[in-house]
Amino acid sequence: MLKEILNDNLDEVNASEVALVDFNATWCGPCKMIAPVLQELSEEFAGQIDFYGCDVDENQLAAQQFGVMSIPMMVLLKKGQRVDQKIGFMPKAFLETWLRQNL
């Protein structure tokens, strides 16, 4: 499950040990394609990584704060510190490897 970020509120993300935030929008094709992939990964990594979805239209401040210029953008954070990020659609196996490397 991806938890939706509401009202630019990142408190939970910042408190999480390891969090992945997916910046997306309803009008973005690659975002729609990567959504089911992230859904599957959130189940695989349950208990290890907290997954969040962040609609950039609904959360313009959060998107600005992260300097989002292209979506989808996946940001990995540990205790609120950004450790890495990926931009654009990626096949599942790639994302999986990336997440494992960062655990």
Place this chain on the structure above:
Amino acid sequence: MGRYEIAIIGTGPAGLEAAITATVRNKKVLLLGSRESSLKVSKAHKIANYLGLPEIAGADLAAAYLKHIDAMGIQITEDKINAIYSMGDYFVLQGNENVMYEADAVILATGVVAGKPFPGEDENLGRGVSYCATCDAALYRGKSAVVIGYAPKEEPEAEFLAEIADKVTYLAMYPEETSFTRENVEVLRVKPLSIVRDGRMKLVTDQGEIESDGVFVLREAISPKQLVPGLATDGPHVTVDLQMKTNLPGCFACGDIAGTPYQYIKAAGQGNVAALSAVSYLDMKKRSGGK
């Protein structure tokens, strides 16, 4: 529409031969491209080294290809594929006007595209460089952007971006007059040289630098990396093995896109190999109990 077994992109010798071989092997094929075959075939004057057809004119070869395709009852779906997503077990292909196709395996036979990326383009993709104004426009509220357009048909994209951004600088890379209606679009006729990220984005041109928040490059041709996210490439070519396999399971490439030499008969031969490899891939998947 249902899911196809093999989707083939491109209707040059590589794609057509792949479609013929896959059809002979009874696979459900989706062939995407143009009924005119390929301009690289139809525009060739005389071809000296094509087995069995000495001194054939390109236009005649293209006609013979289509006759063969028609005789086998193979349909050509006239669409341009803008993106191919590897979903793990299958692929989603995005055509013009967001038509989506699904296939278990994909064969890339799109030929090579001329034109190298600008220095700084690849490194900054998604970090200030974008290929799709309508996709990323919403992130440019109150910002400025440079758009490099290679054909008049890109102008509506830039105009759409200008509805949201404060200012759009449009570099027209063609001789035709531009027809923008919005006043916050400035048209320049300068030559872009490189893209630098230095806080904001800097486009270096032959007549000085242009600063902005983002650079959009709108080219006719799509590079293989851009077409298939995650695909391993080597310059303009897709990395393949002798079975025409790419790094993505179920994705194959053949013809000019798979590397030099650029030759008709080599393209057709590789199309044949790619189709047979796709057939074994599908059979193996079936045997291992996959969907």
